[in-house]
Amino acid sequence: MHVYFVRHGESEGNVTMVHQGPDVLLSPSGIAQSRALANRFRDIPVDRILSSDLNRAKVTAQIIAEAIEKDVSYVPVFRELISPKELEGLALSDDESVRIHDLRIKNQDDPNWRYSDEENFFDATKRAEQALQMLEELSSERVIVITHSLFVFHIIARILFPKGISPKDFRQFKKHADISNAGVTLCEFSREEQTWKLLSWNNETRLE
Incomplete structure (x- = not known):
């Protein structure tokens, strides 16, 4: 798949x-970008479209779905990581944003620490594992999943490091990679071997 x-x-x-x-x-x-991406998917025999139910993902999914004439299933497991409610609407460079960010990094190795109502690294890792397990149960052969940059990083980390990765190493992984808006990361799941493989990262050109 x-x-x-x-x-x-x-x-x-x-x-x-x-x-x-x-x-x-x-x-x-x-x-x-979404319309251009939809055109790239026209020649791919897609069986199914799954999407985060956050608005920016839903609209992207709807544009693609209309182009390739497929329905969309909205699945909360593919949402972006939940941030502390205190951050919503604040600029990334805001002093309060920076303060909360630094506190979260300081406590990143503690699975029980949260600033308020957010997901920590361990919560996100668990949800990424749940997302992969859900995909493994599908009978489809080609699936589009519309999601978010941080969550893609967590999914790929689970694929590349099935025994786990530390919060510090995950941050390094994220620092040295990039996921563009409308970028496509292609993975393959072997039902016979029950293993995942990363085939291409952040593809912005031709799809196969």
């Missing part, structure tokens, strides 16, 4: 560089 993990098109929050809530809209560029 081939799974195309797609980051949503550019959102207004990506443009303004703020911590995003669930209802943030796609920017005009994000809509154009």
